[in-house]
Structure formats: structure tokens, C-alpha cells
Amino acid sequence: MEFLKELEGKRFHDSLNEIKMTTTTTATQMMMTIKKRRSVWVSGPVIVGAGPSGLAVGACLQEKGISSVILERANCIASLWQLKTYDRLRLHLPKKFCELPLMPFPAHFPTYPMKQQFVSYLEDYAAKFNLNPQFNETVVIAEFDKTVGFWRVKTNGLKEDFEYICRWLIVATGENAEEVVPEIEGSDEFVGPIVHTSLYKSGKVYSGKKVLVVGCGNSGMEVCLDLCNYNAMPSLVVRDTVHVLPRELLGKSTFGLSMWLLKWLPVRIVDRLLLVLTWLILGNTSQIGLSRPDLGPLELKGITGKTPVLDVGTLAKIRAGDIKVYPSVKRLTRTSVEFIDGRMEDFDAIIMATGYKSNVPSWLKDKDLFSEKNGLPWKPFPNGWKGENGLYSVGFTKKGLLGSSMDARKIAQDIEEYWKADELKHLCTFTRHSQL
Numbered sequence: 001m002e003f004l005k006e007l008e009g010k011r012f013h014d015s016l017n018e019i020k021m022t023t024t025t026t027a028t029q030m031m032m033t034i035k036k037r038r039s040v041w042v043s044g045p046v047i048v049g050a051g052p053s054g055l056a057v058g059a060c061l062q063e064k065g066i067s068s069v070i071l072e073r074a075n076c077i078a079s080l081w082q083l084k085t086y087d088r089l090r091l092h093l094p095k096k097f098c099e100l101p102l103m104p105f106p107a108h109f110p111t112y113p114m115k116q117q118f119v120s121y122l123e124d125y126a127a128k129f130n131l132n133p134q135f136n137e138t139v140v141i142a143e144f145d146k147t148v149g150f151w152r153v154k155t156n157g158l159k160e161d162f163e164y165i166c167r168w169l170i171v172a173t174g175e176n177a178e179e180v181v182p183e184i185e186g187s188d189e190f191v192g193p194i195v196h197t198s199l200y201k202s203g204k205v206y207s208g209k210k211v212l213v214v215g216c217g218n219s220g221m222e223v224c225l226d227l228c229n230y231n232a233m234p235s236l237v238v239r240d241t242v243h244v245l246p247r248e249l250l251g252k253s254t255f256g257l258s259m260w261l262l263k264w265l266p267v268r269i270v271d272r273l274l275l276v277l278t279w280l281i282l283g284n285t286s287q288i289g290l291s292r293p294d295l296g297p298l299e300l301k302g303i304t305g306k307t308p309v310l311d312v313g314t315l316a317k318i319r320a321g322d323i324k325v326y327p328s329v330k331r332l333t334r335t336s337v338e339f340i341d342g343r344m345e346d347f348d349a350i351i352m353a354t355g356y357k358s359n360v361p362s363w364l365k366d367k368d369l370f371s372e373k374n375g376l377p378w379k380p381f382p383n384g385w386k387g388e389n390g391l392y393s394v395g396f397t398k399k400g401l402l403g404s405s406m407d408a409r410k411i412a413q414d415i416e417e418y419w420k421a422d423e424l425k426h427l428c429t430f431t432r433h434s435q436l
């Protein structure tokens with residue numbers, strides 16, 4: 001133990017030589033690797049995250065002749081899409097609302113591209129703009145060093161740890177960085193698997209099984225449908241009100257139609273129209289356990305960020321009795337689930353479709369741009385993209401990929417102004433020196 005204390009002391013005194021330890025049961029088995037944290041000076045911005053948002057801002061900067069360094073904890077771009085989503089996933093907004101700046105989707109892509117098509121678009125996008133993220137590097141601390149006027153961004157890598165020193169720091173780690181898994185009484189007792197939707201690929205492994213899906217956002221609703229298609233027996237926990245809209249209305253995408261109507265009409269009127277049209281197509285959803293919030297879908301999205309569910313067939317399955325709807329879970333026992341209305345039912349597996357959260361407060365020391373409570377910018381859209389001292393945020397607008405593109409453009413434009421001013425300064429200095 002003394003040995004450990006000594007090491008801790010050394011770690012404290014030696015900030016550049018980070019010491020990493022993994023301990024097993026005995027001191028003799030103690031393995032120790034000493035990892036040096038190498039400092040890297042970056043003349044352009046450092047972008048944290050190589051999802052669509054990080055790539056979008058990298059491309060916009062590149063177009064202006066500004067190279068950036070992109071740091072990514074996973075081993076690939078768009079890790080949310082490649083590693084944490086189910087097989088049948090498609091964009092649920094038409095492609096024209098999901099394309100990143102400077103490169104449209106290929107014309108042959110369908111209106112709602114499949115996951116693999118979206119990923120291949122992103123790969124082509126990264127290649128076109130020569131974006132080569134540093135993979136397997138997790139940002140663990142980023143803080144502004146007032147004494148020198150630069151950001152210090154510390155990463156942990158597989159073999160080496162780094163400290164990047166830069167003037168601009170762009171946060172692109174996303175609204176969906178970490179899974180939210182609420183604690184449920186009796187989880188330890190339940191004998192079946194309890195998995196988050198980020199690990200769900202398809203219903204194949206659940207064929208013939210009774211599965212409880214907790215959460216009725218877009219993930220929970222679509223996972224239920226997928227389970228039905230693989231002959232599993234899903235039930236859905238709906239704890240609160242929810243807006244379910246058809247993906248298309250009057251032959252147009254609901255999202256596209258909403259955006260068009262919003263150009264002419266106030267949000268409340270558009271919501272009214274959407275709900276009347278929805279009622280004609282989907283009928284009364286409260287009869288099947290899905291009551292609607294008092295606020296309309298777009299007004300609610302604007303105020304709370306809660307995305308309406310875009311139905312792709314789940315409602316019909318609920319109506320047909322293929323998916324049962326339950327209220328909140330009270331507790332779990334070995335094989336069954338007790339609901340708050342007193343009903344009990346046996347289940348083989350539980351899928352937590354309970355969403356995600358930002359991880360920014362866990363690594364960004366600055367507290368001015370992002371709230372520590374929810375890891376999102378304090379200021380609502382469209383004002384949350386810029387902080388102090390060269391700090392920016394992209395993709396935290398609750399407006400999907402369209403929001404990411406808007407942020408990315410603004411950030412690149414803003415940095416370009418400083419960049420040009422710097423170039424001018426250097427030019428002046430150079431001219432002065434050559435005149436001497």
C-alpha cells in the first residue's frame with residue numbers, strides 16, 4: 001500500500017508524466033505502465049468528436065484553408081451510427097434535411113437513407129475534405145490556461161496519452177454521448193438480460209421471447225416494431241404523454257411539411273394542423289395508451305427539445321394487439337415485472353430505450369458555455385454555438401443534423417475571421433522584419 005501512495009505522490013508532482021496503473025489482487029501481481037503525456041502544439045482548432053457534427057465543422061474549416069485536429073474516442077468516424085444503432089435504422093427525416101455542408105447526398109440514395117448509406121456518405125465526406133481523426137483518443141480534461149491564453153486538451157490513448165495545446169476548441173461530442181440507464185428496483189434479481197438500445201442490433205435473438213421495452217421515444221417504438229417482425233412478443237412501457245406523428249402526411253414528409261408551414265403560420269396553428277391530419281391517419285392514440293401532451297409537437301420540441309415519435313408502423317402493431325402497452329415499472333423480480341398499476345407479467349428480457357445524455361461536464365472545465373446539469377449549452381438555439389476564449393459547440397441544438405450543419409458553418413466563419421487577422425499580423429511582422 002505504501003508503494004501505491006508513493007506512486008500517487010509521484011503522479012501529483014509530475015503532471016507531464018502521467019502514471020497509469022492496473023492492479024489485481026496482490027502486490028506482486030501489480031502491473032504498471034508509465035505513460036508519458038506528450039505535448040502537441042496545434043496551430044488550428046481542435047475538434048472533440050468525429051461524428052457528423054465534428055466532420056461538418058472540420059469540412060467547413062478545411063474549405064477555408066484551416067486544418068484542424070479531430071480527436072475521437074472510438075476507432076471509427078460516426079461511432080454512434082456505426083457501433084450503437086440497430087440494423088433496420090434509417091434517417092427518419094428526408095435526406096435533404098440531413099446532408100452536411102458542402103456535399104449533398106448522392107442522387108441515387110432513397111429519400112430516407114439506410115444506416116449503411118448514411119455511414120458511407122460520411123466516409124466519403126471525411127475523405128473529400130481530407131479529415132483524418134485521431135482515433136482511440138478520449139478527451140479526459142480540457143481547460144483554458146489563462147496564463148498562456150491557450151486551451152490544454154488532455155487525451156488518453158491506447159498506447160500514448162497526449163496534451164494538445166490550441167487556440168480554438170470545438171466541442172462535438174454530441175447530445176447522445178452516454179447511455180441513460182435508470183435504476184430499477186430489483187434489477188440484480190432479474191435473471192434475463194437487461195440491455196440498452198445502443199446494444200440492440202435486431203430482434204433475431206429475441207424470437208419467441210417476451211421482451212419489455214422501457215421508453216417510447218423513436219428508439220423504443222422502432223425496436224418494438226423490429227421485435228414484432230422477428231416474432232418476438234414485445235411490450236412497451238409508456239410512462240408519460242407522447243406525440244406520435246406519421247412519418248409522412250399528404251404525400252410529404254411530416255418534417256418537411258412542418259418546416260414549410262412554419263414559414264407562413266405561427267407554431268400553434270401548424271401544430272393544430274399537424275394534429276388534425278395525424279388524427280385522420282392514426283386515429284385517437286390515447287385509446288391505445290399513448291396520450292398526447294397539452295402542448296403541440298413542434299411547440300414542445302421548441303421548448304423542451306423532446307422529439308416527436310415518427311411512426312413507421314408501430315402504432316398498427318399496438319392496435320393489432322401485437323405490442324402491449326404498460327405504465328411505469330415499479331420493480332423487478334427474478335422473472336417478472338411489476339408495474340405501478342399493480343399488474344405483474346413475466347418477461348425473458350428487458351430493453352432500456354431510455355435515451356442518452358451529453359458527457360461534456362465530465363471533461364470540459366469551462367462552465368460558461370455548457371450547463372453542468374445537462375451538458376448542453378446554456379443559451380438556446382441559435383445562440384449556443386460560441387463561448388469565450390475560442391470555445392465553440394456544434395451539434396447541441398436539439399435540431400438533429402440540420403442543427404449541426406448550421407453550427408458548423410457559423411463556427412468556421414467565426415474562426416476564419418481570427419485566422420485572417422492572425423495571417424495579416426504575421427504578414428505585417430514579416431514585412432517589418434524584412435524592412436529592418
Ligand SMILES: Cc1cc2nc3c(=O)[nH]c(=O)nc-3n(C[C@H](O)[C@H](O)[C@H](O)COP(=O)(O)OP(=O)(O)OC[C@H]3O[C@@H](n4cnc5c(N)ncnc54)[C@H](O)[C@@H]3O)c2cc1C
Binds near residue numbers: 054071072080
Ligand atoms: C438512433 C438515432 C437516429 C437518429 N436519426 C436522426 C435523423 O434521422 N436525422 C437527424 O437529423 N438526426 C438524427 N439523430 C440525431 C443525432 O444526434 C445525429 O444523427 C448525429 O449523430 C449527431 O451527431 P454528433 O456528431 O453531434 O454526435 P455523435 O454522432 O454522437 O458523435 C459524437 C462523437 O464524439 C465522440 N466522443 C464523445 N465523447 C468523447 C470524448 N470525451 N473524447 C473523444 N471523443 C468523444 C463519440 O465517440 C462520437 O463518435 C439520430 C440519433 C440517434 C441516436
Ligand SMILES: NC(=O)C1=CN([C@@H]2O[C@H](COP(=O)(O)OP(=O)(O)OC[C@H]3O[C@@H](n4cnc5c(N)ncnc54)[C@H](OP(=O)(O)O)[C@@H]3O)[C@@H](O)[C@H]2O)C=CC1
Binds near residue numbers: 091093217220307
Ligand atoms: N429513425 C431515426 O432517425 C431515429 C432517431 N432517433 C433519435 O435519437 C435520439 C434518441 O432517441 P431515443 O433513444 O428514443 O431516446 P429519447 O430520449 O428520445 O427517449 C427516451 C424515452 O425513454 C423514456 N424514459 C426515460 N427514463 C424512463 C424510465 N425510467 N421509465 C420509463 N421510461 C423512461 C422517456 O420518457 P419521457 O419522455 O417521459 O422522459 C422517453 O420516452 C432522439 O433524438 C431520436 O429522435 C432514435 C431512433 C430512431
Ligand SMILES: O=C(O)C(=O)Cc1c[nH]c2ccccc12
Binds near residue numbers: 093255307401
Ligand atoms: O432525430 C432527432 O431527434 C432530431 O433531432 C431530428 C428531428 C426529428 N424530428 C424532429 C422534429 C422537429 C425537429 C427536429 C426533429
